[in-house]
Amino acid sequence: VIRATNLRKTYRMGEVDLEVLKGVDLEIERGEYVAIMGPSGSGKSTLMNILGCLDVPTAGRYLLEGREVSALREDELAEVRGRRIGFVFQTFNLLPRASALENVTLPLYYQRAAHPREEATRALESVGLAQRLKHYPSQLSGGERQRVAIARAVVTRPAIVLADEPTGNLDSRTGQEILELFDALSLREVTIILVTHDRAVAERARRIIHLRDGLVSSVEKRP
Amino acid sequence: VIRATNLRKTYRMGEVDLEVLKGVDLEIERGEYVAIMGPSGSGKSTLMNILGCLDVPTAGRYLLEGREVSALREDELAEVRGRRIGFVFQTFNLLPRASALENVTLPLYYQRAAHPREEATRALESVGLAQRLKHYPSQLSGGERQRVAIARAVVTRPAIVLADEPTGNLDSRTGQEILELFDALSLREVTIILVTHDRAVAERARRIIHLRDGLVSSVEKRP
Numbered sequence: 001v002i003r004a005t006n007l008r009k010t011y012r013m014g015e016v017d018l019e020v021l022k023g024v025d026l027e028i029e030r031g032e033y034v035a036i037m038g039p040s041g042s043g044k045s046t047l048m049n050i051l052g053c054l055d056v057p058t059a060g061r062y063l064l065e066g067r068e069v070s071a072l073r074e075d076e077l078a079e080v081r082g083r084r085i086g087f088v089f090q091t092f093n094l095l096p097r098a099s100a101l102e103n104v105t106l107p108l109y110y111q112r113a114a115h116p117r118e119e120a121t122r123a124l125e126s127v128g129l130a131q132r133l134k135h136y137p138s139q140l141s142g143g144e145r146q147r148v149a150i151a152r153a154v155v156t157r158p159a160i161v162l163a164d165e166p167t168g169n170l171d172s173r174t175g176q177e178i179l180e181l182f183d184a185l186s187l188r189e190v191t192i193i194l195v196t197h198d199r200a201v202a203e204r205a206r207r208i209i210h211l212r213d214g215l216v217s218s219v220e221k222r223p
Numbered sequence: 224v225i226r227a228t229n230l231r232k233t234y235r236m237g238e239v240d241l242e243v244l245k246g247v248d249l250e251i252e253r254g255e256y257v258a259i260m261g262p263s264g265s266g267k268s269t270l271m272n273i274l275g276c277l278d279v280p281t282a283g284r285y286l287l288e289g290r291e292v293s294a295l296r297e298d299e300l301a302e303v304r305g306r307r308i309g310f311v312f313q314t315f316n317l318l319p320r321a322s323a324l325e326n327v328t329l330p331l332y333y334q335r336a337a338h339p340r341e342e343a344t345r346a347l348e349s350v351g352l353a354q355r356l357k358h359y360p361s362q363l364s365g366g367e368r369q370r371v372a373i374a375r376a377v378v379t380r381p382a383i384v385l386a387d388e389p390t391g392n393l394d395s396r397t398g399q400e401i402l403e404l405f406d407a408l409s410l411r412e413v414t415i416i417l418v419t420h421d422r423a424v425a426e427r428a429r430r431i432i433h434l435r436d437g438l439v440s441s442v443e444k445r446p
């Protein structure tokens with residue numbers, strides 16, 4: 001479902017070029033559960049943003065569900081981002097002036113879902129936030145904001161979930177609940193790509209891709 | 224150095240009162256290295272903000288270095304926050320329009336330090352960011368922003384370091400370097416209070432305080 005070839009990302013900083021991704025090749029099957037690990041600054045979030053169609057590579061090709069992403073029109077891209085992909089950001093990126101419930105309901109309105117508030121409520125319940133629906137992000141703990149971001153990413157029932165360090169702010173028990181949620185999605189054939197620094201989290205996946213200095217350094221296949 | 228008695232924190236939400244801290248007692252010696260663990264939403268950051276003089280309790284007493292914090296004048300409070308305490312926020316709180324170097328230099332300007340840029344540069348080098356001094360927060364990875372926040376907290380050589388989940392966005396190797404930095408501070412008699420979800424991180428401390436539902440549920444003394 002994902003085929004990326006020779007992905008490169010370079011930032012111009014003054015007269016210097018900073019090469020962040022230096023030629024990443026990636027192939028992910030539909031319904032596969034993959035983890036990405038690597039040192040801080042190795043390019044994981046940069047890679048995830050490209051896979052999530054939130055950023056464009058400087059070079060290389062990205063085929064998503066068989067379609068060349070660079071060739072998509074703006075409205076087709078919006079469709080992919082809104083319906084095919086659910087993205088959990090490393091820094092959550094919640095709307096500060098909307099409550100938890102409103103944050104999770106918003107993508108459903110864009111989709112013209114049948115019962116947005118009920119579906120958003122259920123998604124928040126599934127991450128343990130039934131008592132926090134009316135709280136604004138500033139009235140939530142770090143781990144609660146992270147869970148609102150997760151609920152928002154899964155409420156639209158996307159085909160692909162991209163989660164950038166989804167358990168970093170969670171105690172192990174709450175983290176377990178989130179991983180069980182991802183397991184359940186995986187059973188329903190959702191493709192899952194998780195960036196994590198936590199080896200225990202990565203071991204839930206069927207394959208662990210190790211990134212180092214903007215390149216894939218190794219790939220672990222799990223039994 | 225820290226004596227907190229019956230700390231309570233309650234938020235009014237419409238007609239409902241949400242009790243977040245329900246009577247926390249805490250006594251921390253000068254130079255002690257303490258970890259705080261507990262489920263997401265249990266009140267850890269709320270407690271840290273009170274200990275860091277960034278928030279006031281709804282009830283209870285807080286003596287910092289023998290002085291009643293609620294009785295301090297605004298200028299005395301600013302002095303405590305600026306010189307006695309170094310705070311690493313769970314969500315980093317960097318100035319978006321200042322570079323990494325500027326973010327770390329700023330507290331030194333307030334202190335009228337002798338060589339602010341050199342000291343800030345050294346602090347950033349100590350967290351592995353020598354190559355990122357000119358980057359703005361939006362041009363940094365999650366773990367790099369976290370490390371800028373750490374450098375900023377320690378550059379003023381505070382007597383007390385309060386770190387709210389300082390390794391949550393770091394791979395284990397980079398996290399180790401940060402923990403060694405804290406060990407070095409501890410050797411110099413700096414009082415360290417770390418909130419963490421990572422058991423391995425907590426085990427570096429001499430005492431682990433477990434928070435659950437706004438109360439101290441148990442205290443582990445480490446050998």
Ligand SMILES: Nc1ncnc2c1ncn2[C@@H]1O[C@H](COP(=O)(O)OP(=O)(O)OP(=O)(O)O)[C@@H](O)[C@H]1O
Pocket residue numbers: 011013018020038039040041042043044045046047090355358361362363364365366367392393394
């Ligand atoms: N807009 C930008 N301009 C310049 N450099 C950037 C920009 N965005 C990211 N970088 C650099 O690219 C590198 C990779 O960033 P990225 O966010 O992908 O890392 P990461 O692997 O996700 O790290 P972490 O584990 O800390 O989250 C970092 O060293 C960062 O400083």
Ligand SMILES: Nc1ncnc2c1ncn2[C@@H]1O[C@H](COP(=O)(O)OP(=O)(O)OP(=O)(O)O)[C@@H](O)[C@H]1O
Pocket residue numbers: 132135138139140141142143144169170171234236241243261262263264265266267268269270313
């Ligand atoms: N301004 C506020 N108004 C109302 N409720 C709040 C406010 N700030 C925090 N809370 C609530 O207080 C509780 C404790 O928050 P706190 O940030 O201290 O938790 P925490 O232990 O640090 O959690 P985490 O591990 O997720 O960071 C949370 O359930 C949160 O929803």
Ligand SMILES: [Mg+2]
Pocket residue numbers: 044045046090164364365366
């Ligand atoms: Mg990242």
Ligand SMILES: [Mg+2]
Pocket residue numbers: 141142143267268269313387
């Ligand atoms: Mg917290």
